[in-house]
Each structure stands twice: as structure tokens, then as C-alpha cells.
Amino acid sequence: MNDLKWRILGLSALSLTTAACGGAAVSQEAVVAAKSSVSAAEAVGAKDEPQASLHLKIAKDDIEYAERMIEENKNDEARAALERAKYDANLALALTEEVKTKEAAEKAAARVQELKKENGDLS
């Protein structure tokens, strides 16, 4: 009887600590979502673009921080950090794509100019 009492006490203490340390457990999906946003940004070459690589770095740091918070049972903080990481990674990806599309547009415009010049020389 005494033993059971202690167990109940222990369990309630544990759940109290969990509550105090910040919310329900972080779902594995949230971690995966943030990480896959980072992978997507890396795949398009975000680390080679200065602006993008800055946000890629912030995202990775936030994921690392989130994992530490999960271990410490600070779940709300972890969740927020993962969300921030996702947005930073998405920004990094967009910035990288922007540079690429800009280069392609400039290249196409230069090709037109060159042809115009050649056509001008022709007549």
C-alpha cells in the first residue's frame, strides 16, 4: 500500500515537472519538417549565396538548439525554434532561387543584345 502511494506521488511529481518545463512533447514531424526545409535549401546551393547562407546557418543553429531543448524537456521553446528554422530555411531557398533566376534573365537579355548588335552590323 505504501509502495503504491509512493509510485503515485512520483508519477505526479514527474508530470508536474513536465508541465512546468513547457508543454506536450514535440512531434517527430516538426523536427523532420524543419530539417527537410534545411536540406531543400542546401540542395539548391544556399550555402554559396551570402544572404541565403546566413539564413541557412540561423536555421541550422535553431534546429540544434531545438534538439537540446527537447532533451531538457523544454518543449515549447523547442517547437518555436523549429518553426523559426523552417521559415529561415524557406527564406534561404527563395533567396538562392532568386539569384539563379536573376542570372538566367540577365543572360537571356544579353543574348538578345548581342544578336541585335550583330543584326545591326549586318545591315
Place this chain on the structure above:
Amino acid sequence: MMRYTPYLASALVLTLVAGCSPATHSQQMVDARRSFKVAEGSHAADHSPDELLEAENLLEKADAQKDGSPEEVHFAYLADRQARMAISDGAQKEYMAREAASEEEYLKLQEARGNNAEESLARTQEHLEEVSRALGESDADVVELEERKQVLLAEKRRLEEELGISEQGRKDAEAKASAAMASLKELAQVKEEAQETRITLSGAVLFKTNVAELLPIAESTLSNVADALKGMPEERTVVIEGHTDSRGTEEHNTALSKERAQVVRDFLVKQGVTESRLKAVGRGEADPIAKNDTAEGRANNRRVELIVKKVGDEDGKRAAK
């Protein structure tokens, strides 16, 4: 009294501003507002409205939190990133549009150049013959004429080379068009007839039920159509026919089919197909290809047909050149 009005007004404005913005706003909130403002004035406004809307929602969420609270900071942070992402996304789409426009201009220039080169070649050929004739008739200016002949021959060779290049450009465009046509055949029914090519697109993949609004998936199908049309000679005009099944009144069906044909036309124009080539008509329920008494038959009748006319004999014309 009049002269006091401005003072009164500014006092009122000051009171309002002071009332609305306590000094405790986080830096993130300031950043987020600024980024969102920039985004609103950027290409995101016309190219990336969804991304912009999400930024606005996050900003509103941040606004709804207590000033200076961690929640406000969090949502403001997300709003800032989202707004900047929207700016970047809008810029991307703008650059892509510019690239496409340049590509098109390039092909047109190349075509014009081909025509120029053909004309110049004909003229050079004439001169050459003149010079040769003159050479035969007089001995006096033999040397000078011989020189001119050499110059003209060099010009002729250069122009012939030039034509070879533009020939390549034309072949590239044709290859792109036939690739687009091939992938189109997987998505739509394409029927080649003597006087026209008839492309039938099922209504189910184009439109939501009973409205003239394109489904997202329709855009990729129609992009293929646009590529195929762009690759064809400009003289080939296209009639876009909207068809419906027999449910609903005839009036409604005619109007709906016309509106849908118009939506397809607008999309193709946006994709770079020359506007004057395209004509949209609504045929309503007048021209069914299946019976209207089964669901399947009705589904087949709801469609958009593109009738691409064959004007003249393109191959013959080309061979004659």
C-alpha cells in the same frame, strides 16, 4: 477659427498615434512591419499573393499578442521571414517572365535575321551576275571588276553561313514545339485533320464545376499547349471552343462555355501566344461528342477544343524558298 483647425487635427492625430503604439514594441515587430511594407510594394503583390497573404496573417497574429511578449516576438519573427520570402518569390517570378520574354525576342530576331540574310543573298547573287556580264563585255576595268567579284563572292559565302545559323535557330524552335506537342498528346486528345489540328481538353482537368476558373493542374497542361502553339508558324490561327453538357439552361451553358474559352485564351496570351491568333467562342451544349444521358457522356461533352487552322501549305512555301 479656420487657422486653428490644423492644430486641432494634428493634436488629434498625435493622440491617436500615441494611443496605438506604446513604446514597448519589440524590434522584431518593427522589422516585420517594415518587411511587410516592402513586400506589399514589391513584385510579390502581383506574382506571389498567397505568400504575401501568409505574411499578413502572421503579422496580424503577432499584433494580437501582448506587446513585448515572447509570443509577439515569435510571430513577428516568422512574419518578417515570410514577407522577405514573398519578396524573393515575387522577384523570381518576375525574372522568369523577363527571361521568357527575352527568349521570345531572341527567336523573333533570329527569324528576322534569316529573312534578311535570304534577301541579301539574292541581291548579292544579282550583283555577281551583273559583274560577270560586265567582265565579259569590256576589257577596260577587268582588274577592278574582278576585285568586286571577289568581294561579292566573300559576302555570298558569309551570308550562306549566316543562313545556316538561323536555320539552326528555326530547327531548335521546331524541336521545342514538337516536344511540347508530344507531351500534349499524353494529356489531351490531338487529332490531325487535313485543314486543321484539333486539340480536345477534358473539362474535368481544366475547370472547377460550373465556374470559369482554371484548376491549378490546368496551368501545366495549358503551358504545353502554349509552347506547341508558339512553335507553330504565326499564320496558324486558333479557335478556342468551349463546350458544356446539356444540364442547365441553354443560355447559361452558352455563357459559361464562352467565359471558359475566354479564360483559356487569356491564359495562353499570358504565356506568350500572339493575341491576334486566338479567338474564343462559346458553343454551349450545341455540339456534343457523346450522349448526355450518362455521367460519362456528360463528362466527355464538358470540354475545350482548340482548332488550329492550317493556312496555306507551309511545307510547300518553305521548299520554294
